[in-house]
Amino acid sequence: VTSSHRALQTLAGSCLRWRLSKVPVATSAGAMSTEADGTIQPIAGTNSTAASTASEFYTCTPILPHFGAEIRGFSLDGEGPLPDDIVQKIKDDMVTYRVLVFKGQGCLSGARQVQISQQLGVVESTFYKHPKSPHPDIFRVSNDETEGCINVGTTGWHIDGTFQEMPFKYQTMHFHSVCEGGETWFVPLKEFYELQDEKTRMHWDRLWMVTGRGALAHPLVWKHPSRGDTSLMFHCGPPFCVAWAVDDGKGNVNSMLRPREIQKQLTERLDEAIDKIGIKMNWEQGDFAINDNLGNCHYAPPGTQSRRQKAGLRILHRTTVAGEVVPTKADGRASFFVE
Numbered sequence: 635v636t637s638s639h640r641a642l643q644t645l646a647g648s649c650l651r652w653r654l655s656k657v658p659v660a661t662s663a664g665a666m667s668t669e670a671d672g673t674i675q676p677i678a679g680t681n682s683t684a685a686s687t688a689s690e691f692y693t694c695t696p697i698l699p700h701f702g703a704e705i706r707g708f709s710l711d712g713e714g715p716l717p718d719d720i721v722q723k724i725k726d727d728m729v730t731y732r733v734l735v736f737k738g739q740g741c742l743s744g745a746r747q748v749q750i751s752q753q754l755g756v757v758e759s760t761f762y763k764h765p766k767s768p769h770p771d772i773f774r775v776s777n778d779e780t781e782g783c784i785n786v787g788t789t790g791w792h793i794d795g796t797f798q799e800m801p802f803k804y805q806t807m808h809f810h811s812v813c814e815g816g817e818t819w820f821v822p823l824k825e826f827y828e829l830q831d832e833k834t835r836m837h838w839d840r841l842w843m844v845t846g847r848g849a850l851a852h853p854l855v856w857k858h859p860s861r862g863d864t865s866l867m868f869h870c871g872p873p874f875c876v877a878w879a880v881d882d883g884k885g886n887v888n889s890m891l892r893p894r895e896i897q898k899q900l901t902e903r904l905d906e907a908i909d910k911i912g913i914k915m916n917w918e919q920g921d922f923a924i925n926d927n928l929g930n931c932h933y934a935p936p937g938t939q940s941r942r943q944k945a946g947l948r949i950l951h952r953t954t955v956a957g958e959v960v961p962t963k964a965d966g967r968a969s970f971f972v973e
Contacts, residue, residue, distance in 0.1 A: 712746075733917070747922075755958070773954070776948055791932070792933070795927065800960055817935060849876075868897075
């Protein structure tokens with residue numbers, strides 16, 4: 635625990651004890667950053683070249699110049715695990731693009747999706763198991779409660795797993811059936827932060843989201859563990875945030891804000907940003923996506939819950955890959971618990 639961690643000693647004038655978590659050291663190969671002109675460039679000091687033997691197996695087509703990619707003509711199905719060089723290429727491409735969509739995958743089995751997820755990291759399942767889920771680690775989501783869990787991701791813009799010390803690293807999202815209007819909206823957080831004026835950025839840099847479970851507090855602004863650029867950590871859904879702690883810029887938390895004040899500001903600005911820098915992903919049956927949960931926020935708009943009889947059946951199979959780092963600011967201060 636650093637001296638800057640120990641400086642977090644007061645909260646709204648109360649004498650509280652903070653239990654700080656040790657921060658794992660994150661390293662990455664192939665880290666990239668997005669320049670002001672929209673081009674993707676290697677981050678200094680990293681290896682930007684994916685495994686040469688894997689490059690022939692699939693090609694990424696950017697969705698936007700700075701964010702997202704599609705892969706066509708490559709099947710993820712099979713009996714055994716994906717080759718190591720393909721897994722490494724996927725990880726490298728995730729650092730670059732932050733969302734990969736493998737098109738035309740049909741309906742992979744739950745076991746296959748979990749196997750692929752396990753090659754990306756440790757699968758961590760914290761959700762309700764729907765009776766029609768094909769595997770204990772598959773979160774089955776739908777617009778029909780008899781087919782899957784409903785109203786998932788609809789409470790507001792968010793990063794998954796903010797209730798955990800180490801929020802999820804990736805999600806995989808496999809669409810067995812799609813409905814009209816059943817998009818997922820993604821906004822890249824580096825670019826979103828850079829859209830803000832200096833006054834807003836300075837204010838956000840001092841905020842800590844106090845979550846609704848165990849009084850865990852995450853820095854709103856922090857450093858992405860793989861890319862090395864700025865990211866954010868928040869959930870705009872009412873149940874997921876109980877307060878925002880405000881520090882004085884010197885490591886002391888000296889006031890609190892009501893949750894809705896900052897959630898409303900984030901929501902309004904993300905609603906504006908989606909059409910400037912984000913993607914409204916219009917899914918097709920068979921899409922298999924991998925999302926960088928720490929580099930993007932996402933939202934399920936109302937169309938995801940349109941009545942099946944009118945819009946068609948939506949079935950999403952999701953897995954979550956465990957996080958590996960505690961969110962940490964550029965100055966070394968990390969998420970903590972309020973006791």
